[in-house]
Amino acid sequence: MLLGEVLIRLFGLRQDDINRSLDVQKEIGGYIGQILINSGLINEYQLISALSEQLNIPLFDNETFKGLDSDLINDLSERLNIDYLLKHSFLPISRQNSHATFLTNDPLNGYIIDYITMSLGSRVRLALATEQTIAELSRPLKSDDRDVVSLLVGDSPEALKEMASEAPVIKFLNNLLSTAVDLRASDIHLEPSEGVNRIKMRIDGVLHENESINEKLYLAVVSRIKLLAGLDIAEKRLPQDGKFSTKIASTLIDLRVSTIPFAVGEGVVMRLLYRARLTFDITRLGIERDVVPLITELINMPYGILLVTGPTGSGKTTTLYSMLSSIDRKEKKIITVEDPVEYKLEGVNQIQVKGEIGLSFAASLRSILRHDPDVIMVGEIRDPETAEVAVQSALTGHLVLSTLHTNDAPSCLFRLVEMGLEDYLLNASIIGVIAQRIVRKNCDNCSSVVDLSPTLLNKYAITETYEMYKDVLGLTIGFRRGAGCRKCAGTGYRGMIAIYEVFKYTDDLKETFLNDHSLEVFKRQLINRHTFRTLRQDGIIKVISGITTIEEVLRVS
Numbered sequence: 001m002l003l004g005e006v007l008i009r010l011f012g013l014r015q016d017d018i019n020r021s022l023d024v025q026k027e028i029g030g031y032i033g034q035i036l037i038n039s040g041l042i043n044e045y046q047l048i049s050a051l052s053e054q055l056n057i058p059l060f061d062n063e064t065f066k067g068l069d070s071d072l073i074n075d076l077s078e079r080l081n082i083d084y085l086l087k088h089s090f091l092p093i094s095r096q097n098s099h100a101t102f103l104t105n106d107p108l109n110g111y112i113i114d115y116i117t118m119s120l121g122s123r124v125r126l127a128l129a130t131e132q133t134i135a136e137l138s139r140p141l142k143s144d145d146r147d148v149v150s151l152l153v154g155d156s157p158e159a160l161k162e163m164a165s166e167a168p169v170i171k172f173l174n175n176l177l178s179t180a181v182d183l184r185a186s187d188i189h190l191e192p193s194e195g196v197n198r199i200k201m202r203i204d205g206v207l208h209e210n211e212s213i214n215e216k217l218y219l220a221v222v223s224r225i226k227l228l229a230g231l232d233i234a235e236k237r238l239p240q241d242g243k244f245s246t247k248i249a250s251t252l253i254d255l256r257v258s259t260i261p262f263a264v265g266e267g268v269v270m271r272l273l274y275r276a277r278l279t280f281d282i283t284r285l286g287i288e289r290d291v292v293p294l295i296t297e298l299i300n301m302p303y304g305i306l307l308v309t310g311p312t313g314s315g316k317t318t319t320l321y322s323m324l325s326s327i328d329r330k331e332k333k334i335i336t337v338e339d340p341v342e343y344k345l346e347g348v349n350q351i352q353v354k355g356e357i358g359l360s361f362a363a364s365l366r367s368i369l370r371h372d373p374d375v376i377m378v379g380e381i382r383d384p385e386t387a388e389v390a391v392q393s394a395l396t397g398h399l400v401l402s403t404l405h406t407n408d409a410p411s412c413l414f415r416l417v418e419m420g421l422e423d424y425l426l427n428a429s430i431i432g433v434i435a436q437r438i439v440r441k442n443c444d445n446c447s448s449v450v451d452l453s454p455t456l457l458n459k460y461a462i463t464e465t466y467e468m469y470k471d472v473l474g475l476t477i478g479f480r481r482g483a484g485c486r487k488c489a490g491t492g493y494r495g496m497i498a499i500y501e502v503f504k505y506t507d508d509l510k511e512t513f514l515n516d517h518s519l520e521v522f523k524r525q526l527i528n529r530h531t532f533r534t535l536r537q538d539g540i541i542k543v544i545s546g547i548t549t550i551e552e553v554l555r556v557s
Contacts, residue, residue, distance in 0.1 A: 099125050
């Protein structure tokens, strides 16, 4: 008997209602029962009652149920992923001889039933209950990390069908992520090619080739990653973005996944965000102590724009988050517009940009102003419209923090002019600019004291920099270099720190900017100040202190 016929007989539904729901099913797919529920024609209990009669599956008797059997759950968890089953509303409630009984509201989910049958090697018995009943009974089994997905079983019909042959893929991905965590990698790159498909990891800001794999395993690993990230596994012609979270060796990580079609295959980049390592302490970023008062002054200004500049991956977002964390969030309302929201900050209202529905940086900024914020953070000024709205926000009494892609701090003003902003608007709104780069730190385990040649000392004015800042910063010469060891993966470096150049946009600089319109003149006036130092000078200070090497500083400045 068809489900519609059972519903008509049991609950008096009209045939017209069934026919309209069938038409909807033809257009959008899905179960006819769920369509009837969504239409308000039946409730969930009526649906499972009809399914019980149609499929000859008993209804769950809550009155006689004595509670979950912890021994049963522990035993089954060795062969089944319980979290995965709960996600699909399958709850083990009893076992008799070799048969286990599962509570569900979806008895037609053959993929889950096949998974249980294959894993247990026996038939499965079902009992029907509403989703609410299953959720209430399974609450004690659900972990606090509800957004964490398992890497142990397939998450789609296609993956479940191939599960018997997926074990090597799952093991490979587990090992890959474990290696990345051990090496403290920030990104994993999967790059296809006609010959060998390569896997690379970005460690302390530098890309290292990890290994090469054959095409068959590469395609399987890419598909597995797309399944975990909730992406369309069949779509290989367009870029896709997704995310998932998991635990690797007790380390909780969020992964941002981006795929892109290349000429010879599909490339994937996974960005690893380590929740346990989150620290937004402005004093630990690498800002020297003589610059801290200036940055503190800038982020406590009542209004204006403070810009952080640098290329992608230079730590601009971390600096912005650290600034926000240092602001009193109880007395000030802070709203951010980001793409994406990488970390959630307590006491900060964060907006995720969604370009596909028109929620751009500029559109979000306009709406933000009606919510009376004190501080606004814009993830990036990408276009003239966003720049214009940011300036207007600053001119109407808001402190605006944002980022821009320029090579150094002085270039920031001229980049905004190229975007179409008027000079007088910049002079009225900009309060300061920070430029930064990331350098690798010497490995604490294998680095040792070294001497630099007189040629290097003279060529890069290292001695001159030391004499200039030895009293201000309390410098002592201690050049160091790492030899390479297991802890630093043979690189000699372990960890990262930022180098900075910072200036407050004062009246004399504004006058120079208006009168000369020359980047070279503007830079010359900044360098003539004893309070300003370039990125390279800041890096050399860290070389003198033994934090990094001259090669690292030259690499980024």
